[in-house]
Amino acid sequence: MEQTKNSRDSRTKAKLIVGASLAAMIASVGVPAAAQTTEDDSATEQSGGQPIVVTGSRIARGGFDSPTPLTVIGAERIAELGQTNIGEALSQTPAFRATNNPTTANLFANNIGARFADLRGLGNQRTLVLVDGRRFAPSTDLGIVDLNLIPAGIISRTEIVTGGASAAYGSDAVAGVINIILENEIDGIRGTVQGGISSRGDDGEILVSLAGGQDIMNGSGHFTVAAEYNRYFGIGDCYTRPACRLEPGTITNPNPGVNGLPAILLLPNAKGATIRPGGVINTPEALAGIQFDSAGNPIPFNRGEYWSPTSTFMIGGDGYDPYFTGIRIAPEYERYSLYGHLTADLTDSISGFLDLSYGRVEGWSISAQSRDSNLPIQIDNPFIPAPILQMMVDQNIPSFTLGREGLDLGRAMNRSSTGTFRLAAGLNGDLGDNWRWDAYYQFGTTRYRQRTTNVQIPAAFRRAADVTTQGGVPVCRVNADADPSNDDPACAPLNLFGENMWSQAAKDYSYGATRQRTRFEQHVVAANIQGEPFSTWAGPVSVAGGIEYRTDSASGDADPISLARGFLTGNAVAINGDSEVFEGYAETVVPLLRSDDGGPTLDLNGAIRRTAYEFDGASGSSSFSATTWKIGGVFEPVEGLLFRVTRSRDIRAPNVNELFSSARQTQTIVLDPVQNTTISTPTIIAANPDLSAEVANSWTAGVTIQPGGALQGFSFSADYFDIDVSNAITRPGTQTVVNRCVAGATEFCPFIVRDTNGIITQVTDPLFNFASLQTSGIDFELAYNTEMPGFGDEIGNLNIRLLATYVEHLTTEDSGGRIDRAGQTGYPPGQLPGMPRWLADLVVTYATGPLSVTAQLRYIHKGINNVTRVGPEDDGYDPTLPNSVNFNRLPAETYVNLFAHYRIPMGGNEDALELFGGVENLFDNGPTSVHSNNYGSNNVLFDLIGTRFTFGARFAF
Structure with a gap:
């Protein structure tokens, strides 16, 4: 009941915010005169004012009178801000979370350089990407589209539906839809050449784009x-930026509350507490505190503050920070794309088209080196330095x-x-008689290759590290014990005392390469029809309908060691x-009220879709059917003042990866509340063939205003959104699994493996329909375009556009409780x-004659570092709390x-x-230094690059 009350209170509060915004706007602008704002007038009407199909609906309309909120990013925004791809432009739009971009790829091997869209922060897989109204071929086994594969040079505009649209497009449109509209009527030749570099001499980039077209036949x-x-x-690497030079780390306080210090300390100068380049002895206590220099000589290990033999970090001392050095903030990548489009009028009433495109992205990144904190060394290991051996004997x-x-x-x-x-x-x-039809076939295939060496x-x-002697010669213990069944002739003894003391044979035996090759294939056949079968008292009723058949498949293999999860990290799947x-x-669309003299109008919109799914894979098969629907309305009491509301039921079916991919392993830093230690532990990620579909209930309500008179060119919109996803297919995250088990959610505990000392040795990050997701908030859009004095006799033009999003909730809930990350x-x-x-996001452009100048301001509100923790600034803070x-x-x-x-x-x-x-980043603002999932800050939100320069030229003939 408390959750229901909180949800009701939240919705009431959001309605009051929208209402207050509306009242303020009406008071300031007087009598309005048109509908919703857009960045590009071509997005609302074709040449001659003919209606077009706007994203979120299958029915042609004479402008943006759709009940579903729609944001338009025009090609001019990409050009004005010197952006090289549509993914970069979308990542700066407030409704998106830039979860996957080059600066979040860093040490990972998969999809290096890719850009995926994450609308509402609900996950990439819940945002549907279309190109010209049709699904684009998936770039990954999650069905996600890499926006880098779509050439930015011919994008006319991008329409973003910021609400559920499964009734219109099917699965995956839970958070919304991105529809990239390409410019297919180019006459002549045009191109762009540009480059960029940071003030620190890295972040270099070049772009060359060329497009052309002409009439034929x-x-x-x-x-x-x-x-x-x-x-x-x-x-x-991270040391090239101030946030990382401070070496932020998460330190566990051995005695929470002592001297007023809390259980968890976020501090600079964090060093590895249990590893050194030449090795350090961690246990037993009689030898602990001895390290080895590069030549293998034993020397004292100076421990820093909060040192612990079971903790990953300490502050200061002789510790070494292996987590930042050498790993690049953003990896290298190269991409190219080719595109061709042909249209032809076959008869007076039938036209045809052909689209061909190919895109390729190749990336390179540097991953982490191996880190071992508890390698057992027996007394008969011949590589033990003599002083240490003598101490062991004594x-x-x-x-x-x-x-x-x-x-090394x-x-x-x-x-x-x-x-x-x-x-x-x-x-x-x-x-004829206002009836139109279309049908198409689409084929897409993606070949993905991944390779990681020296793992x-x-x-x-x-x-190899467990060495003894046989006949006075160092050998691997497995080849010298009494059990011949475990012999391994390839094993070569590995000397780990000092640096570069090992043999190449031992290195080659202990390290290898992961390999993955995967092919994704999609076939789509679809047909649609729309028209106006009859009229009501208020005008013609519009209808649309269609059918679609689609298959998606994924097939691929990996190296045998990866399939056995035998590598430390980066196992291919x-x-x-x-x-x-x-x-x-x-x-x-049913008109219920219409007036020819600018009076009130009212339209009702509804859609329904029935979908049948069948899945088949190596680990099983399943099938189910689902019905999705949408109902909405648009009310315009006076010309230009428009209210809209939409209620929808949407779904996301599990994809092939979530159902049938093999398990893989990675390393994750975890704070264990039981042991009060921070450790790096293997994390297992696996598929689940028993998954079912997610179900989302969404609604939006909003208002758009565009006044005339003295404020001609001014427009404003505010739209409240609320998306509730039940049966969500999700991974909670390694840390969340541990926290949930400790908090009493016993179903998470089987996913944690501890050794006999209670130390975590493995965590499985499960994939189940076990959670619910909910997000709500308000999107605001304000635009103003007006003439101004220019230079000389020129007339200047001022264009202002503000996009803002207020996030009220971003909640994940399971049996262990509720986490709101808003x-x-x-x-x-x-x-x-x-x-x-x-x-x-505020963009202001002033143009006069041949010159235009654009200023962009991007604002990120102050926030909480970790909503699962309690700091001195939070209610209920107590340093004794875990x-x-x-x-x-x-x-x-x-x-x-x-930009100019x-x-x-x-x-x-x-x-x-x-x-x-x-x-970009004119004042070289850097983020707050804090231990993060990616280096020294949250590079999903904040800019780690600093000041960056862009320069280039465009031509058109």
């Missing part, structure tokens, strides 16, 4: 072709544990490539499965990122970007040549 046909090349050279110590950072053994090196081919061909026609094989590494979908839908601006290790309470922390707040941040463009006419063409340049 005596004007009854047209072709457009485009090509784009982008090379990104990456960013230096004190009757049979063995000790060695902690070692393996930088080299880092793992990642490489991935994604190549996507797409073909779409279709027909469309006019049946530790822990079982082999430990066999195998997959073999497919899905088959048949669906049909119907939609209608307002969380930190990215704690082992957990999910949150969303700021407020995000805003989740108490020394600080838990991050300040607000504002980034300022400036200058057009040079040639041969009567005013747009023949344009020179442009700009500065």
Whole structure:
């Protein structure tokens, strides 16, 4: 009952916010005169004012009178801000969370350089990506589209439906839809050449784009072709930026409450407490505190503050921080894309089209080196330095544990490539009497390759490190014991005392390469029809309907060691499965009130879709059917003042990866509340063939205003959203699994493995339909365009656009309780990122004659670092609490970007040549230094790069 009351209170509060905003706007603007704002007038109407189909609906309309909120990102925004791809533009839109971008890829091997869209912070897989209204070929086995594969140079606009749209498009449109509209009627040739670099000499990037087109077949046909090349050279390691130079870490306080210090300390100068480049002895206590220099000589290990033999970090001392050095903030990648489009009028009433595209992204990253904190070393190991051996003999110590950072053994090196081919061909026609139809076939295939070299094989590494002698010669113990069944002739003894003391044979035996090859394939056949069968007292009733058949398959294999989860990290995965979908839908718009003299209008919109799914894979098969629907309305009491509301039921079916992929292993830093230690532990991630579909109940309510008179060109909209996802397919995160078990949610405890001393040795991050997700908030959009005095006799133009999102809730709930990450601006290790309470993006452009200047301000509201912890700033803070922390707040941040463009006419063409340049993060603002899931801050939200310069030229003939 409390949850229901909280939800009701939240919705009431959001309605009051919308209402207050509306009242303020009405009071300030007087009598309105039009509908919703857009960035590009071409998004609302075609040439001649003909209606078009706007995203979120299958029915053509004469403007943005859809009941579903829609945001438009025009091509001019990408050009004004010098952006190289649509993914970068969307990541700055407040409704999105930039979860996957180059600066979050860093040490990971999969999809290096990719950009995925995460609308509402509900996860990439809950945002549907369309190109020209059709599903794009998936780039990953999660069905996600890499936006880098779509050439930015021919994007006309991007329409974003910020609400559920499964009734219109099917599965995955839970958070909303991104529909990228390409410009297929290019006449002539145009292109762009640009480059960029940071003030620190890294972050280099070049872009070359070329597109052209012309009429053919005596004007009854047209072709457009485009090509784009982008090379990104990456960013230096974390020590090249101030936030990381402070070496932030999470320290466990052995005695919470002593001297007023809490249980968890976020502090700078964090060092590895149990590893050293040449090795350090951790147990027993009689030998602990001895380390080995590069030559293998024993020397004292100076322990820092809060040292613990079971904790990952300490402050200061001789510790070494292996988590930041050498690993790049953003990896290198290279991408290119090719695109061709052909249209032709086949008869007076039938036209056809053909789309061909190919895109490829290849990336390289540097991963972590091996880190071992408890390697057992027996007394008969011949590599033990003589002084230590003598101490062991004198004190009757049979063995000790060695902690070692393996930088001398080299880092793992990642490489991935994604190549996507797409073909779409279709027909469309006019049946007369306002009836139109279209049908198309689409084929898409993606080939994905992933390889990581120099990865530790822990079982082999430990066999090689466990050395004895045989005939006075060092050998692996497995080859010298009394059991011949465990002999391994390839095993070579590994000397870990000092640096570079090992043999190449031992290194080759202990390290290997992971390999993965996967192919995704999609086939789509669809047909649609729409028209106006009859009229009501208020005007014609519009209807649309259609059917779609779609198959998605994924097949691929990995190396044998990966399949056995034998590598320390980066194990490749195998997959073999497919899905088959048949669906049909119907939609209608019924006018209930209409006036020819600018009086009130009222339209009702409804849609329903029935979908049948079948899944088949190596681990099983399943099937189910689902019905999704939407109902909404638009009320315009006076011309220009518009209210809209939508209620929908949406679904997301499990994808092939979630159902049928093999298990993989990674390393995660986890705070164990039971042992009060921070450790790096293996995390197992696996599929689940028994998953069922997610179900989302969504509603939006909003208002748009555009006044006339003295405020002609001014527009405003506010839309409240509430999305509740039940039966959510999700992984809680490694840290959350541990926290939930400790908090009493016993179903999480089987996913944690502890050794005989109670130390966590493995955690499984499960994938189940066990959680519910909920998000709510308000999107605001304000735009103003007006003429102003220019230089000389020129007339200037001022264009202002503000996008802002207030996030009220971003909640995950399971049997262990409820976590609301709205307002969380930190990215704690082992957990999910949150969303700021407020995000805003303001773009102001002033143009006069050939010159235009654009300023962009991006605002991130102050927030909480970790909503699962309690700091001195929080209610209920007590340093004796196991989740108490020394600080838990991050300040607000504002980034300022400036760009200038200058057009040079040639041969009567005013747009023949344009020179442009700009500065991003003008004041070189860096984030607060705090231990994060990715280095020294939350690089999902904050800018780790600093000041960056862009320069280039565009031409059109």
